[in-house]
Amino acid sequence: MAKVILDAGHGGPEPGAVYEGRNEKDDTLRLALAVGEILERNGVDVAFTRTEDVYDTPFEKAQIANREGGDFLISIHRNSSPEANQYSGVETLVYDKSGKKVELAENINEALSQVGFRNLGVKERPGLVVLRRSQMPAVLVEAGFLNTDADNELFDEQFDAVARAIADGVLKTLGAGSIGAQERYYRVQTGAFRRREYAEDLLYQLLGQNFPAYILYEDNFYKVQVGAFRQLDNAVRMEEALRRKGYSTFLTT
Ligand SMILES: [Zn+2]
Structure with a gap:
């Protein structure tokens, strides 16, 4: 059975980006849980790095993922820009542009763009610990800018579609290769x-x-x-x- 680790970015005393009373850590947890529920309904085994408002370092999160083991690690975040309403769109970060993770990142971006987000593309971020220290293909999804009103509107009003888009991107990638193909449903x-x-x-x-x-x-x-x-x-x-x-x-x- 295919297995996916979902990481809700930030948590506990570390809120991530903050904008007008809105904390990144809350959006990431809500979205990670919703994506997980859809994946489970589709026969994917799901593990979370957190399911409540607690903090672990990105290094600890990579270790949790490595202990669990899985086909993919998907770390969920929201972006922020120096000025409010400066940028909008989704981007997905990878350690480098090789292997299955690039396909996963592209599929997630593509599905999110169909919900209405601008697709800002797949970007290399070799410095990010959660990507660098995890042993399975890993991506970090920036699900729109937390300090851009249009992105928040899309995030809130199309929340279910946003969660489904990320799940669809994962399922499409799992279905496309040999991963998870051993079992027939x-x-x-x-x-x-x-x-x-x-x-x-x-x-x-x-x-x-x-x-x-x-x-x-x-x-x-x-x-x-x-x-x-x-x-x-x-x-x-x-x-x-x-x-x-x-x-x-x-x-x-
Ligand atoms: Zn973040």
């Missing part, structure tokens, strides 16, 4: 759309009826799927439950 698909809004309409309808639905962005389609099952029987039972509610379904792996 049966997924029940209820629709595939070119436009995210249509997929979201269906997603919310399914979630409203307590189906464990999620969106998977794959091959340029937003695929609305329900559950990921190791046993074919369980997937078939989910199909039956969905069909009783009037959904058309399609089984995929």
